Amino acid sequence: MKKSIICAAAILAAGAISCNMAFSYASGSTAFPPITALAAEAATGNLIVNISGVKTLSGVTITVTGNGNTYTAVTDAKGQAIFSKLPVNDAAGNAITYTIQETIPDGYMAASAMTTTISAGATVIASIPNTEKTYTIAIDCKDYKTDSITPSGDAVLNGGSYTVYHDDVAYGTYSIGADGKLCEFTLHGKEYEGKWEVQMDTAPVGYYLTGEKQELGYYDGDTWIALNSSFPKYTHATMHLSLIPISGRFAVTANADDQIRIWLKSSGSYDKCKSSERATLTVTESGKAVQTDLLPFGTYVVENLTTGETTTQKITSYGAIVPVEFQNSIAPPITAYKITFTADNGKVPTGGVYNVLDENGNQVYRFSPTNGEAVIPNLENGKTYMIQEIMSPDGYTAEKETYTFTVGDKNLVISYRSISGTTTVSTTGTSTTTTTTTTTTSNTVTTERSVTYELYDSSGTILLTSGKYDESTKKIELPASWTPNRYYLLVLKERIVKPDEMISAAIKDYVLLHSDGTWESYQGISAVLYGDVNLDGNVDISDAVLLNKAIAGTVTLNDQARQNADCNANGELGADDTIALLHFLVHLVNTLPAEN
Known part of the structure; x- marks a missing residue:
């Protein structure tokens, strides 16, 4: 009997699942019921996760993983997520390591994952601190022309001011530093949202005040990134503002063919000056020369290399045309000269066309007298000119066809004789030969004139150089290659208005030619x-x-x-x-x- 009890105790101590044993007693004894041993319950523990640093503690999802299992819980108003009865050991009896992760709240930095183990019957408390995400915005300025912080001309990059606006409310006003930096500020969380703009309040010396708001953003390669749209992808961005330099031109008055040199004075010399801050000009026959390219803000030396004269001038406003006159080069003073027309019948001759020629035979003016007088403008005082008749007034013939006069002497008087019957008068112009036939019969005047003109096709190829032109019907000679509905360039060397009115200078017009030789201006090019x-x-x-x-x-x-x-x-x-x-x-x- 003692031996059997020891065996049963040993089996129970060994953790056997169950053991039914029958004990034998002497006759008349009673049998005991079977004895059963139950399995030990798996050991568990608890995990509490606390979050901090966020404005709203509730609603943040916490994920716990371990031993191939995933558990989730959402934080309450206190920022706690509770995980109850998590297994302590795996099937092999080893302690389970749990990984704790947080679903990152919007506007916050990602927190590092945490690990922990749990003891049987114990409660582990883990804390997750959150850090609000920040974005750094830097704005700097550069010269639009130099594409750097190096100013154009005598401009000064620093000193101007800008205001930054967020949703049309001023966020801050900043001044440009010597290094071109305007400002740098930090946005927290989702403060980047909304409309961000910047506006120039005062321009640095030598730069143009635009006054227009522009959206804040920057280029990522060739892609424009607006601050109010895609900035959360970045933690830092530098945005560049381009300053437009004040610039202008010089208009020089001097003798024809004078050579002019212009350069920024602060550079020290023309040779040391940047190509963008200097210019060379040749004065035209009109006595004028104007730059083509703009020069930046600053003080410039303007040299007349032909005469040796030098002066200094400033460009201080955008788009300015600064006049420069070289006193020793300016042409003699100009004045006007009056001519009077008389007739032997006491009446005032009407009409007629005349050229004014200089001493070299160049035409400088063309006119038709009004009320017996004509005033010739822009003539040099003391210089001699010639009047050449192109067409006589109706019903009159001149004493002679050319007259000379000197500006400053007494006024010239041109006398005419009245005519009757039929008279033919031939006159010769300066550049083309023109024949005018005037017939007076019952107050009827007939005029024909050979007009020199040029006709080009749309590719610039010349098609005609002369031909009969009838002003009243506006007809010209059609070229052999004429095509309907195609435009041409018509250049009239002389255009007859009427026999008793002015003859205009050359005109150029894009025209449509019709099959009868008439034309009309073409507006489609x-x-x-x-x-x-x-x-x-x-x-x-x-x-x-x-x-x-x-x-x-x-x-x-x-x-x-x-x-x-x-x-x-x-x-x-x-x-x-x-x-x-x-x-x-x-x-x-x-x-x-x-x-x-």
């Missing part, structure tokens, strides 16, 4: 160059200045200029067109018309 408001073939800040004036109603644009000024192609002129043009000039957009 104008092309739109968006942004070219002043119609000079270029798109620059002077176009933006003119566009602003047009929008303000201080200037009126012609049809072509209005088409070019519609920089967003919406059919209307407004502030949006100015913004589009300025964005194009500073490369915020790369094509015109700009969309939206």
Whole structure:
């Protein structure tokens, strides 16, 4: 009996699942019921996760993983997520390592994952601190022409000020430093959302005050990143503002063919000057020379290399044309000269056409007298000129065909004799031979004139150089290659208005030629160059200045200029067109018309 009890105890101690044993007793004894041993319950523990640092503690999802299992819980108002009865050991009896992770709250930095183990019957407390995400915005300025912090000309990059706006409310006002930096500020969480803009309040010395708000953003390669859209992808961004330098031109008055040299004085000499800050000019026959390229703000030396004269002038306002006159080179003073016409019958001759020639035989003026008088403008005092008759007044013949006079002497008087019957008068012009036949019969005047003209096709090939031209019917000779509905360039060397009125100078016109030789102006070849408001073939800040004036109603644009000024192609002129043009000039957009 003692041996059997020891065996049962040993089996129970060994953790046997169950053991049914029957004990034998002497006759008359009672049997005991079977004894069963139960399995030990798996050991567990608890985990409490606390979060901190966020404005709203509740609703944050916490994930716990371990031993191939995943458990989730959501934080309560106190920021706690509770995980109860998590297994302590795996099947092999090893302690389970649990990984704790947080679903990152919007606007916060990612927290590092945590690990822990749990003891049987114990409660482990884990804490997750959260850090609010911040974004650093840096704004710097650079010269639009040099594309760096190096100023153009005598301009000074620092000193101007800008205001940054968030949803149309001023966020802060900042000044440009000597290093070109405007400001740097930090946004927390989702403060980047909304509309961010910047506006120049005062321009640095030598730069143009645009006054227009522009959106804050930057280029990531060729992609424009707006601060209010995609900035959360970045923790730091530097945005660049381009300053447009004040620039202008010099208009020089001197003798024809004088050689002019212009350079920025602060550079020390023409040779040391940057190519963008100097210019050379040749004075034309008109006595004028105007730069083609703009020079930046500053003081310039203007030299007349032909005469040795030197002067200094400043460019201080945008788009300025600064006049420069060299006193020793300016042509003699000009004046006007009066000519009087008389007739032997006491009446005032009407009509007639005359050329004024200088001493070299060059035509300087053409006129038709009015009420027996003519005033010739822009003649040099003391110089001798010749009057050449091209066409006599109706019913009169001149004493002679040419007259000479010297400006400053007494006025010239040209006398005519009245005629009757039929008289033929032949006169010769200076550049083309012209025959005029005038027949007076019952007050009827018939005029024919051979007019020199040129006709080109659309490719610029000359087709005709002369022919009969009838002003009353506007007919010309058709070229052999004439094609209907095709435009041509017609250049009339002389255009007859009427026998008793002026004959105009040469005109050029794009025309449609009809089968009978008549023509009409062709309006279909104008092309739109968006942004070219002043119609000079270029798109620059002077176009933006003119566009602003047009929008303000201080200037009126012609049809072509209005088409070019519609920089967003919406059919209307407004502030949006100015913004589009300025964005194009500073490369915020790369094509015109700009969309939206």
